[in-house]
Amino acid sequence: MKFIIFLWSIFFSSILYAIPMNDKSGLSLTEVDQIIKISENSSIEVLQKVIREARKNNQKVTVYGSQHTQGGHIFYNQGIILNLSNLNNIQRLSQNIIRVQSGATWKQVIEFLNPLGLSVDIMQSDYDFSMGGTLSTNVHGWQVNKPPLIASIRGFHILMADGSVRYCNRQKNTDLFKSVIGGYGLLGVIIDVDLHVIHNHLYELKQWVIKTEDFLPFFKKEVQGNKKAAMFFGRFSLDRKNFLRKIAFRIYEDTEQQAKNQKLSEYRWVQSILNWFFSKTRKSDFLKKVRWEIENNFLAERLFKSLSRNQLLYHSVDNYINTQEGYTDLLQEYFIPIENFEKFIFSLRSLEKDMSDYLMNITIRHVQKDNESLLNYAPQEMVCFVMFFRGPKTKDFDRKLSLMAQKMTDQALVLKGSYYLPYRPYQSKQQFEKAYPRWREFKNIKLIYDSSEVFFNQFYENYFGEKLKQD
Incomplete structure (x- = not known):
């Protein structure tokens, strides 16, 4: 009888103290033991005590700030979470x-x-x-x-x-x-x-709408060959007739004039209008066209022609994030060598039917070579494709996007590209290892400094597997 009571007490306490956690995807529900919010006046000794106790009790520790990753990076089952949002000096x-x-x-x-x-x-x-x-x-x-x-x-x-x-x-x-x-x-x-x-300089907008096949020469002239270019992104057309066939090409040139503490206005009323259009375009081809015209022929020229660098950067994800209950926003990013840009576009067009009900936006960015980090997604100069999907918060949508992501990742790898790691863990372990060939070196360094694997999350469990033997 005492043994039964003992088992019941363990079961009851696990229910009582388990804390449900999720990330921005809403698809990563996990129960953790503790969430410890560190106060702004806490000393390092407070954090050291938490780590010491976790190591002693064989518990796993994760950390979060604003909770925007989507692949289980900020928690682990029955682990401890450190919330550092108050450490903001x-x-x-x-x-x-x-x-x-x-x-x-x-x-x-x-x-x-x-x-x-x-x-x-x-x-x-x-x-x-x-x-x-x-x-x-x-x-x-x-x-x-x-x-x-x-x-x-x-x-x-x-x-x-x-x-x-x-x-x-x-x-x-x-x-x-x-x-x-x-x-x-x-x-x-x-x-x-x-x-x-x-x-913080003042910047001037220059924008064009170009055909996708004209991107490379245009990019070389207006971005790579333009010493004044300070900020750049492109946005693809997504309506059925023009799917990935047009690019709104936008750069901001540095005037080299110092900005004078301009108000960090966010044009909230404009963002509200855009957010409404953005939310309605998922299954409306007509509204995709309307949104394209508004963004490229009205708002940018009239409101965003001349801004300081800080005004351009002072922008919140809340302007376009999903507010519809039962739906989720998921991102995928792919890094492609510039010379293979058109080949990757061709592969994306082949997935139009699969993506059309969920794809909200594709923008492109420019990333220079990274010679330093071990988990490096840009071992050479790259064009980055940022893909924004919205769909029901269901296993079926998660599965569909997983299949699409694996196809896109395969193509990126064939083209000597890579993909970004903060999102849903759709890629296989083999794809991860090919995209990030220095993963073993990274893991060995981790185990040198954290042999007990105190710092542990779902991302690590998914892609790094069992411990490696130390040399």
């Missing part, structure tokens, strides 16, 4: 270097820099993401002729599995520097980041 170290705590968002960084006449060098197209999460995913942006984020990182402090705090840069702890950036939180807790910043 920012300070200026020198003329062009700031130190940002890992929980601060780009919104907070831009608001700090704007009165100083400074701006971010490399970041995503939206400001909602935390510094720790951004570093852990080694993001790219729509800045022209820029490598991923690692190029603008001057150093960072990280709390290791053994409780020590290390400073990592290109001269000290270099193996950690190239592993932690783009390492998805698997080597420790990022405390703060030293970031290179630049002047």
